[in-house]
Amino acid sequence: MNIVTNNKWIGQRTIRPDGVDKVTxxxxxxxxxxxxxxxxGKVLRSPHPHARIRAIDTSKAEALxxxxxxxxxxxxVDFPIAKGAVMLGIQDMRWMCRNVMARDKALFPGxxxxxxxxxxxxxxxxxxxxxxxxxxxxxxxxxxxxxxKADAPILHEFNMFEGKPSNIAGKIEHKKGDIAEGxxxxxxxxxxxxxxxxxxxxxxxxxxxxxxVAADGKTTIWSSSQGQFxxxxxxxxxxxIPQSDIRAIPAxxxxxxxxxxxxxxxxxxxxxxxxxxxxxxxxxxxxxxxRATGPTSGSKSTVKIGATKDGRIVAAxxxxxxxxxxxxxxxxRGAAGCSFTPYDIPNLLSIGYDVCSNRSKVAAYRAPGAxxxxxxxECVLDEVAHALKMDPLExxxxxxxxxxxxxxxxxVFPRIGYVETVEVAKAHPHYHTPIGKSADGKPRxxxxxxxxxxNAGGESSAQVNITEDGNVVVTTGHPDIGGSRAGIxxxxxxxxxxxxxxxxxxxxxxxxVGFSNLTGGSRVLFASSMVVTQSTDKVxxxxxxxxxxxxxxxxxxVKWENGAAHPVSPNxxxxxxxxxxxxxxxxxxxxxxIGAGVQLNTQGADGGFGTHICDVEVxxxxxxxxVIRYTAVQDVGRAIHPGYVEGQLQGGVAQGIGWAxxxxxxxxxxxxxxxxxxxxxxxxxxxxxxxxxxxxVEVPNPKHPQGVKGVGEVPLVPVMAAVANAVYDALGMRFxxxxxSPPKVSAALDAAAPRQAAE
Amino acid sequence: MAKLHVSTxxxxxxxxxxxxxxxxxxxxxxxxxxxxxxxxxxxxxxCGACSVMLDGRLVCSCLMLAAEAExxxxxTIEGMADGERLHPLQQKFLExxxxxxxxxxxxxxxxSDALLKRNPDPSEExxxxxxxxxxxxxxxxxxxxxxxxxxAAEMREATR
Numbered sequence: 001m002n003i004v005t006n007n008k009w010i011g012q013r014t015i016r017p018d019g020v021d022k023v024t025x026x027x028x029x030x031x032x033x034x035x036x037x038x039x040x041g042k043v044l045r046s047p048h049p050h051a052r053i054r055a056i057d058t059s060k061a062e063a064l065x066x067x068x069x070x071x072x073x074x075x076x077v078d079f080p081i082a083k084g085a086v087m088l089g090i091q092d093m094r095w096m097c098r099n100v101m102a103r104d105k106a107l108f109p110g111x112x113x114x115x116x117x118x119x120x121x122x123x124x125x126x127x128x129x130x131x132x133x134x135x136x137x138x139x140x141x142x143x144x145x146x147x148x149k150a151d152a153p154i155l156h157e158f159n160m161f162e163g164k165p166s167n168i169a170g171k172i173e174h175k176k177g178d179i180a181e182g183x184x185x186x187x188x189x190x191x192x193x194x195x196x197x198x199x200x201x202x203x204x205x206x207x208x209x210x211x212x213v214a215a216d217g218k219t220t221i222w223s224s225s226q227g228q229f230x231x232x233x234x235x236x237x238x239x240x241i242p243q244s245d246i247r248a249i250p251a252x253x254x255x256x257x258x259x260x261x262x263x264x265x266x267x268x269x270x271x272x273x274x275x276x277x278x279x280x281x282x283x284x285x286x287x288x289x290x291r292a293t294g295p296t297s298g299s300k301s302t303v304k305i306g307a308t309k310d311g312r313i314v315a316a317x318x319x320x321x322x323x324x325x326x327x328x329x330x331x332x333r334g335a336a337g338c339s340f341t342p343y344d345i346p347n348l349l350s351i352g353y354d355v356c357s358n359r360s361k362v363a364a365y366r367a368p369g370a371x372x373x374x375x376x377x378e379c380v381l382d383e384v385a386h387a388l389k390m391d392p393l394e395x396x397x398x399x400x401x402x403x404x405x406x407x408x409x410x411x412v413f414p415r416i417g418y419v420e421t422v423e424v425a426k427a428h429p430h431y432h433t434p435i436g437k438s439a440d441g442k443p444r445x446x447x448x449x450x451x452x453x454x455n456a457g458g459e460s461s462a463q464v465n466i467t468e469d470g471n472v473v474v475t476t477g478h479p480d481i482g483g484s485r486a487g488i489x490x491x492x493x494x495x496x497x498x499x500x501x502x503x504x505x506x507x508x509x510x511x512x513v514g515f516s517n518l519t520g521g522s523r524v525l526f527a528s529s530m531v532v533t534q535s536t537d538k539v540x541x542x543x544x545x546x547x548x549x550x551x552x553x554x555x556x557x558v559k560w561e562n563g564a565a566h567p568v569s570p571n572x573x574x575x576x577x578x579x580x581x582x583x584x585x586x587x588x589x590x591x592x593x594i595g596a597g598v599q600l601n602t603q604g605a606d607g608g609f610g611t612h613i614c615d616v617e618v619x620x621x622x623x624x625x626x627v628i629r630y631t632a633v634q635d636v637g638r639a640i641h642p643g644y645v646e647g648q649l650q651g652g653v654a655q656g657i658g659w660a661x662x663x664x665x666x667x668x669x670x671x672x673x674x675x676x677x678x679x680x681x682x683x684x685x686x687x688x689x690x691x692x693x694x695x696x697v698e699v700p701n702p703k704h705p706q707g708v709k710g711v712g713e714v715p716l717v718p719v720m721a722a723v724a725n726a727v728y729d730a731l732g733m734r735f736x737x738x739x740x741s742p743p744k745v746s747a748a749l750d751a752a753a754p755r756q757a758a759e
Numbered sequence: 760m761a762k763l764h765v766s767t768x769x770x771x772x773x774x775x776x777x778x779x780x781x782x783x784x785x786x787x788x789x790x791x792x793x794x795x796x797x798x799x800x801x802x803x804x805x806c807g808a809c810s811v812m813l814d815g816r817l818v819c820s821c822l823m824l825a826a827e828a829e830x831x832x833x834x835t836i837e838g839m840a841d842g843e844r845l846h847p848l849q850q851k852f853l854e855x856x857x858x859x860x861x862x863x864x865x866x867x868x869x870x871s872d873a874l875l876k877r878n879p880d881p882s883e884e885x886x887x888x889x890x891x892x893x894x895x896x897x898x899x900x901x902x903x904x905x906x907x908x909x910x911a912a913e914m915r916e917a918t919r
Contacts, residue, residue: 015853022861023849025796025836029862032795202896204800204808205862254798254862255896286801482859482897643856647898651859654899678805678894686900687884687891 009490009500010706013643016486017505018252030208030224030251031283038210039068041265041272041282042124044114044131045292046106049358049671050140050153053106053113053133060130061116066123069275070131071115071268073101077238081158086237089230089518091262093237095327099361100238100267106135107155107326108359109672110291112264117272117280140358140671141167144300144321147357155326155356169328170354172336174408182315182347186306188387193302194376195737196720197664198323200295201365202655202683205254206286207293211269212279219246219270224253226260226479227518232510238267239274246270249509250479253519257655258364259294261520290676295665296365297322297330301376303339311390313399315347316340320373322354325361330354334369334453337409338717339377341452342396342418342609344405358671364520366652367453367713371659371720375738378449378721382728392448392725393426396611411607417635417699418609422450424695425611430631435615442617444628447725450611451717455710456521457602461514462531464492464539465595470581472496474532475508477516478524482651482712483644487525488532490640491706495536498563498580514599522710525640526701527602533705538596546590547578604703608714610634612653614722618730623746625727626688627657633695637709642696649715650692656719658684664739767828769794770838778825785809787825788835796836796865800894807893810866810873811835817873819892836865839872847917848872848910857906859897867893871907879915883908 021027058070079086079094086093097103102111114131118124139153146152147167154165161168183189209223219241225231228248236243253260265282273280284293299322306315318339324330332352340348352369385395400419406412425431425448435444463475474492478484485505493500507513517523540560547565548555557572558565564577587594615629632649639645662682666674675681700707720738728734733748762777769792776791783802788794788811797820800806804822811820812834820833839846848871851857858864867890874881874889881889886907887900895903 013854013856016856018861019853019858020845020849022858022864023845023852023868024840025794025865027861028795029798031799032789203860203862204806204894204896205798205860206800252862253860254800255860257896283799286803483856486856641856643902644859647856647859647902650899650901651897652899655896677803678801679803683894683896684899685891685894686904687887689887689900691883691904692899692901 007494009494010640011642012490014486014490014500014641016483017489018480018485027252029205029254030222033210033222033251035210035212035279038279038281039117039119039276040121040124041115041117041269041280042121042128043112043268044128046102046111046113047109048106048135048137049109049142050138051106051135052138053102053104054136055134056114057132058114061127064123064127064130066119067116067127068119068278069117069272071271071275073103075271076101076267077240088233088237092329095329095361096234096262097238099327100264110288110360111326115268115272117276142357142359142667142671144298144323144355147355155358167356168353169324169356170332172332172352174336174350175348176408177347179315179317179347179349183306185308185314187309188384189304189306190380190383190387191302191304192380192736193300194379196299196372196375197738198295198298198359199659199663200290200681201257201259203255203257203259206284206289207264208283209265209269210279210281211266211273213270213273217241217245221246221248221266222251223266224251224260226253226256226481226520228479228510229477229515230261230518231263231266234263235266235270239270241270247509247511250507253479253481256481257366258368258520261364261518264293286678287676290681291673292360294363294365296368297324297362297372299323299372301373303376303380305380305384307384307388309388311388311395311398313343313345316345318350318373318377320352322352322369322372323359323362324354324356325359326356327361328354328356330362331364331369334367335373338370338452338454339373341407341409342401342450343399344401348408350408366655366716370451370453370717371656374449374451374717375720378718379724382447382725393422396450397422414606415699415702416606416609417697420697420699421609421611421633421635424697425613425633428613428631428695430613430629430693438617442619443730444615444617445726445728445730446613446615447722447729448611448613449718449721449725450609451714452607452609453522453713453717454607455526455605456523457527457605458517458523459515459601460527460531461516461597461599462528462535463513463595463597464532464535466539466580466584468584470584472503474503474505475513476528476532477508477513478519478528480507481519482648483641484524484528486644487640488528491529492532492536495533495540496563496580497561514597522608522712523605526605526704526708526710529706529708530602530704531598531600534598535596539594542594543580543583546583546586549590550578551575604701606701606703606709608635608709608711610714610718612718612722614726616723616726616730618727620749623742623749625661625740625745627723628690630690631693631695632715633697634711634714635697635699635709636711637701637704638698638707639696640706640708645696645711646694648712649694652715653692653719654684654689656716657689657723660720660723660738660740662739662741763826765826765829767830768832770834780826782825784820784823784825784828788820794835794837798862798865800862807870808863808866810869810893812869812873817870836869839868846872847913848907851906851910855902855906855909857898857902863893863895867895867903875911875914879911881911
């Protein structure tokens with residue numbers, strides 16, 4: 001494919017199509033829509049980490065004035081365990097149906113057991129209290145070490161591992177060469193064990209939906225998700241309503257980061273709406289979000305890396321245990337598959353274990369699993385580089401994967417941009433600025449780390465229509481979570497040679513645009529720009545045909561340039577250009593409406609690489625680590641809208657700094673999340689962070705018409721290791737668990753050297 | 760209990776509404792008054808997505824009772840633009856790509872406006888500490904801070 005160059009709009013910082021709505025408060029997010037006759041749904045949740053549900057009596061709740069419907073697991077379509085997996089994307093509907101509403105057992109505090117719809121939120125909440133659930137409380141485990149013990153309480157008796165009922169629900173293994181042989185050649189070998197805590201995606205918009213079910217079963221869903229088609233399919237499967245009867249309308253989404261790639265409320269609200277005959281609105285509280293949605297896995301990893309004295313990595317081994325939460329499905333593929341991928345390692349064994357435990361089912365979080373694995377691998381690499389007395393970037397460069405390298409998870413790399421990211425980082429002024437100490441003597445340190453994410457293509461649909469007045473409407477099917485509409489407008493305007501403000505970009509609902517897979521896997525701009533490009537090319541072909549007809553020449557003798565048809569050369573004839581507006585005006589008499597749609601299962605999403613540099617300053621009295629400078633370098637393929645590409649990098653880095661320094665789920669002795677709110681679950685605030693510099697490396701993806709690579713997930717992958725390596729540089733002390741929060745840093749400093757009283 | 764009748768001023772317009780004693784100002788804005796630009800991210804005053812002005816002071820409307828609006832003046836995101844003309848902060852947020860999902864944007868803008876009214880020439884550090892009560896999970900704050908500083912510079916230039 002041709003890579004477009006010399007662009008007018010591609011690469012420009014245009015104003016996003018949905019921007020004005022969002023700065024004026026007009027944009028409609030999930031909780032912003034209401035309907036006449038609307039009532040409110042509320043969920044009753046298990047207070048126990050693990051309990052058998054012997055009986056549920058909803059009669060008192062149903063008798064309460066104002067209550068219009070009650071739903072329990074009896075109302076949700078069952079996917080029996082014994083019948084085997086029923087997959088929708090990466091989700092097994094056997095787990096989804098039990099996660100949406102507990103069936104025989106409640107598996108975490110917050111697990112839904114029933115739901116009520118009533119005329120007010122207060123009545124719905126009151127009715128939930130009247131539901132009597134007879135629980136048989138069972139022993140439970142949350143932490144990985146507890147869940148994999150021989151006598152651990154088993155969540156799912158049917159789940160067997162090595163012949164016995166187990167909480168280990170899956171294993172993935174990537175192997176290359178022979179590690180025993182490799183380690184035998186190594187002159188430096190370092191092996192370390194790391195732990196990370198569960199962290200939440202932290203989107204500011206709680207899950208919400210409004211659902212109307214007509215008497216004939218026709219269902220309309222307004223909800224914010226990372227995929228209206230996922231919402232439709234899952235709701236259909238869990239309620240029995242055919243997909244053709246469900247119109248899922250994507251509201252503006254207030255952040256997702258992977259956490260909105262599954263449903264929680266929609267099937268429940270649909271059943272409440274169906275039973276009550278009234279539109280039902282459900283909005284989670286922040287506490288419900290923290291207890292019952294997301295987060296990503298807590299983990300335990302052991303990584304061993306061996307190198308020769310000249311700095312060649314000869315063998316590496318990684319074992320990654322990830323919490324799945326209540327149901328199988330932790331992101332072991334990302335942890336085992338991504339962590340070593342930036343490097344050309346001849347002998348490698350990378351194993352991931354999926355561990356169930358009594359906390360909420362994990363949901364995807366930005367490069368699921370990869371940041372957990374990279375944290376361990378990139379910290380060990382730092383130690384190996386120190387042992388070899390090599391510059392850590394030089395060490396990475398020496399072992400960098402490049403075109404032709406076979407990754408342990410399978411592919412042989414095409415042209416990739418990893419080396420470029422390290423070279424740019426190495427040459428960056430940040431890397432050469434002496435760091436020293438702060439004016440008041442606080443120690444400072446610098447760390448680096450790299451990361452990889454697979455990226456994804458998949459199904460995407462688009463329709464490009466020329467309006468009667470000669471402007472353009474583009475409809476795509478992926479919710480826009482961070483500015484993708486702006487990228488689409490740039491591309492379509494570029495191809496048509498018109499001002500980008502003449503291109504309106506909207507996200508269609510499930511009944512008006514073709515199937516489009518989730519906004520996830522960093523796929524959206526990659527996939528949707530492919531279908532938009534092909535649709536626009538078809539439109540341009542029609543426009544050339546129309547001009548050819550007007551001029552009475554061959555369509556091949558017409559070219560499209562700067563928003564108008566022109567004869568390819570004077571030989572083709574002397575004609576005044578015909579503009580888009582002129583051809584649109586002639587459309588009714590020249591063959592009808594001008595528009596085209598394309599649907600593809602897109603292929604060729606190359607993986608993405610990034611390399612980060614982080615400076616920290618440590619307040620040794622308080623144990624507070626502050627990031628004082630940060631630079632993210634990433635191969636982005638082609639930055640269609642640099643502002644929103646940088647935004648992805650900056651946002652990913654901020655989330656990683658939170659994960660590294662403060663964010664964690666804290667549990668009570670009773671197994672409940674003890675910090676289910678933004679006060680105690682401490683995400684980075686504005687005053688915690690410095691400016692986050694970005695260096696965009698553009699190694700175009702040869703399989704994409706504009707050279708696009710996914711950019712959204714890579715920037716979270718290296719961050720925790722970059723921060724941890726910087727903390728080591730500052731203190732000469734390594735931390736092998738996250739978060740490196742003030743109490744932990746303080747305790748470690750105390751243990752290393754008892755504190756002197758302040759002078 | 761009977762509902763309370765509240766007379767107030769919102770974005771310069773006299774308004775009346777009925778509320779339960781326990782309703783928050785955010786409930787009233789998003790519910791009866793139909794002003795859904797203010798968002799509920801936490802209902803505990805930690806995220807700032809519901810930021811409004813109360814008699815010229817920045818508050819979280821989720822922490823204010825609706826009945827407290829009696830006789831007061833409330834300013835919300837819906838009152839920020841002058842008809843079709845965007846406030847310089849709104850324009851700079853667009854130009855700097857200072858929003859991704861947009862759920863925090865209303866609160867960020869209201870809070871930034873409150874800052875610039877009090878301090879038309881803030882330093883980066885002052886912007887960062889003023890906005891520390893407004894969570895954004897998408898942007899890492901970089902472009903938000905730049906947009907506020909740029910808007911402040913433009914507004915100072917305009918009043919010269």
